Amino acid sequence: MAGVVHFEIPADDKERANTFYQGAFGWTLNPMQEMDYTIAITTPSDPQTGMPSTPGAINGALFPRSEELKTPVITVDVEDIEASLGQIESAGGSVVKGKDAVPGMGYYAYFKDTEGNILGLWQTDSSAGSPAPAE
Numbered sequence: 001m002a003g004v005v006h007f008e009i010p011a012d013d014k015e016r017a018n019t020f021y022q023g024a025f026g027w028t029l030n031p032m033q034e035m036d037y038t039i040a041i042t043t044p045s046d047p048q049t050g051m052p053s054t055p056g057a058i059n060g061a062l063f064p065r066s067e068e069l070k071t072p073v074i075t076v077d078v079e080d081i082e083a084s085l086g087q088i089e090s091a092g093g094s095v096v097k098g099k100d101a102v103p104g105m106g107y108y109a110y111f112k113d114t115e116g117n118i119l120g121l122w123q124t125d126s127s128a129g130s131p132a133p134a135e
Helices: 014-025 081-090
Strands: 004-011 028-032 037-041 059-064 073-077 094-102 106-112 118-124
Touching (some): 014 028
Parallel strands (some): 004 059, 073 118
Antiparallel strands (some): 004 073, 028 037, 037 059, 094 106
16 A cells, blocks of 8 residues: 655745744655755654654655645655556546656656646655666
8 A cells, every 4th residue: 555655845935935834734845956945854764764653654855846846745755656546547547647756766757646646656766866777
C-alpha cells in the first residue's frame, strides 16, 4: 500500500509564507535555492535519513504557486513512478508533470485524479540525477 509521505504548500510570496508558518506553527524552514523550494520540518526527524522519527508524521515544503499547482499537494510514496503513472492513467487520471529527479534523493511527478485534484508521487532513489553508467 502506498502511503502519504510529504505535503507541499504553494505560496505567492515566499518570505511572507515562511514567516507565517514559522510564527504560526514553529516549523523549521530550510531553503533549497537551486530548486526555489523550501523544506518544512514539522516534526522531529532522524539526523541520518531526514525522515520523521514519529510514526505517521510527515514533513513537507513550500514552493512558488504556478498555473498547474495552485493548491496544497499531498505526496504518495511509490516503488516505481513510471509504473504508477501508467496505473493512474488506466484508472482515469492524468499526468500533470512526468518523472523528474531530485539529485541524490529520488524522483517526483504530479498527477490529476478523477476529481480534478493534483497530487504528487515520490520514489526514493539515491542514484537519482546521476549520470547513466557507461556501457
